[in-house]
Amino acid sequence: MTTSAPTPQQLRDWDNEHVWHPFTPMQAFRQEQAPIIARGEGFDLIDVEGNRYLDGVSSLWCNVHGHCVPEIDAAIRQQLDCIAHTTMLGLSSPPAIELAKRLVDVTPAGLTKVFYSDSGSTSVEAALKIAYQYHQQKPSPEPQRKTFATLSGAYHGDTIGSVSVGSIDLFHRLYGDLLFPTATIPSPVGLWHPAEHSRESYLEECYAKLEQLFVEQGDRLAAFVIEPLVQGAAGILVHPEGYLRRVRELTKQYGVLLIADEVAVGFGRTGTLFACEQENVQPDLMCVAKGISGGYLPLAATLATDEIFNAFLGAPSECRTFFHGHTYTGNPLACAAALASLDLFQKNNVLANVHSNAKAIAEELSRLTSHPHVAEVRQRGMMVGIELVQSRDPLTPFPSELRLGHQVIIEARKRGVIIRPLGDVIVLMPAPAMPEEQVRRLCRETIAAIETVCRNVDVVSQPH
Numbered sequence: 001m002t003t004s005a006p007t008p009q010q011l012r013d014w015d016n017e018h019v020w021h022p023f024t025p026m027q028a029f030r031q032e033q034a035p036i037i038a039r040g041e042g043f044d045l046i047d048v049e050g051n052r053y054l055d056g057v058s059s060l061w062c063n064v065h066g067h068c069v070p071e072i073d074a075a076i077r078q079q080l081d082c083i084a085h086t087t088m089l090g091l092s093s094p095p096a097i098e099l100a101k102r103l104v105d106v107t108p109a110g111l112t113k114v115f116y117s118d119s120g121s122t123s124v125e126a127a128l129k130i131a132y133q134y135h136q137q138k139p140s141p142e143p144q145r146k147t148f149a150t151l152s153g154a155y156h157g158d159t160i161g162s163v164s165v166g167s168i169d170l171f172h173r174l175y176g177d178l179l180f181p182t183a184t185i186p187s188p189v190g191l192w193h194p195a196e197h198s199r200e201s202y203l204e205e206c207y208a209k210l211e212q213l214f215v216e217q218g219d220r221l222a223a224f225v226i227e228p229l230v231q232g233a234a235g236i237l238v239h240p241e242g243y244l245r246r247v248r249e250l251t252k253q254y255g256v257l258l259i260a261d262e263v264a265v266g267f268g269r270t271g272t273l274f275a276c277e278q279e280n281v282q283p284d285l286m287c288v289a290k291g292i293s294g295g296y297l298p299l300a301a302t303l304a305t306d307e308i309f310n311a312f313l314g315a316p317s318e319c320r321t322f323f324h325g326h327t328y329t330g331n332p333l334a335c336a337a338a339l340a341s342l343d344l345f346q347k348n349n350v351l352a353n354v355h356s357n358a359k360a361i362a363e364e365l366s367r368l369t370s371h372p373h374v375a376e377v378r379q380r381g382m383m384v385g386i387e388l389v390q391s392r393d394p395l396t397p398f399p400s401e402l403r404l405g406h407q408v409i410i411e412a413r414k415r416g417v418i419i420r421p422l423g424d425v426i427v428l429m430p431a432p433a434m435p436e437e438q439v440r441r442l443c444r445e446t447i448a449a450i451e452t453v454c455r456n457v458d459v460v461s462q463p464h
């Protein structure tokens with residue numbers, strides 16, 4: 001029996017019938033006729049009907065060099081001819097070994113050990129358990145160090161441990177009873193500051209709360225978990241210069257581990273290969289995922305210092321082992337893709353491209369700074385958040401049932417651009433290697449989409 005390939009309509013019907021999409025209100029989604037992506041070409045996505053879209057969010061923040069990149073494709077094919085998967089539990093593989101060495105070479109000094117997993121969430125989950133166990137097993141144990149410090153609006157993944165150290169109300173509130181308690185201090189960003197503060201005085205308050213956290217709880221903290229420089233999922237919140245540095249100083253002073261979650265910011269997005277570099281910070285544990293494989297295959301790593309690793313050594317009977325590991329950990333195909341991606345960073349001078357693109361983005365989006373419905377354009381490197389509001393003064397959000405951010409991305413889609421909002425924050429996160437011309441087109445179509453949608457809203461809400 002031969003079966004013919006399903007038609008686009010069949011695919012759409014089956015998608016609606018059987019597929020439960022992540023972070024997606026399914027009832028609305030089914031009405032939407034979302035593109036079904038069949039192919040990629042460079043920085044374009046092509047759907048089953050042949051429509052072409054610019055990939056404006058790097059296929060959710062992970063693509064680096066584009067799609068169907070000959071060098072990465074070849075590296076995966078070559079590995080495929082050797083073996084697709086073999087376990088890291090008690091065995092090893094050449095690509096996983098080579099990649100560990102390369103990661104140690106390119107990440108901040110002091111990180112010398114690589115623990116693989118397969119997603120950002122699992123890389124954070126591993127970091128939390130390692131930190132917790134470390135304090136119990138280190139030369140002078142401090143088992144009372146059990147609390148994790150986090151920032152408001154933090155996002156570290158969707159598994160229960162990583163949700164526990166997250167604090168995005170909309171995603172996390174529902175699971176409150178399942179989560180372990182944390183010490184959460186306000187994120188140092190000022191747009192929605194409390195009424196009794198100015199933007200500046202609120203930032204000072206955030207710094208004061210940071211110091212206070214260590215004075216009051218410094219001896220009970222296991223680790224401080226932070227997205228360095230930019231909190232992605234909270235709406236591309238950009239921290240003030242020096243904040244990360246201050247967190248590093250305090251964690252060091254109080255014997256608290258610093259876990260840098262570079263899952264989103266890592267691999268070039270902020271202008272350096274890793275965001276920690278910009279404040280000369282060496283974390284104790286670092287989580288990488290999303291961009292690690294060039295955005296090709298699920299792969300993640302938790303990097304650790306010798307000091308942490310050594311606390312897990314001892315005779316097997318002492319049970320100091322890190323009892324944790326996922327089946328597809330360190331998958332050789334994914335590691336081969338990651339090695340090829342690191343080669344391309346050098347060969348194509350991707351970081352220089354990020355710098356010139358960041359300038360182009362700032363130039364294009366400067367048109368929005370006076371737009372009556374744009375509260376703020378936030379940018380760090382090639383990570384951009386455009387926050388839309390009903391009014392700038394007084395600062396008033398759009399009613400959430402308008403789904404304004406969603407309206408904008410649907411309008412952008414009609415203009416051949418795929419983006420995805422976080423509430424009413426329009427996120428642009430083109431791949432670090434995207435050519436400037438396409439980056440400019442992304443900005444212009446996004447502005448056009450924002451202007452169209454806002455004009456419609458203004459017409460509807462005009463008094464009669």
Ligand SMILES: *Cc1c(COP(=O)(O)O)cnc(C)c1O
Nearest residue numbers: 119120121155156157232263264
């Ligand atoms: C996306 C993200 C994660 C989770 O990664 P997954 O691969 O989706 O599990 C963790 N931390 C940060 C900062 C992220 O942006």
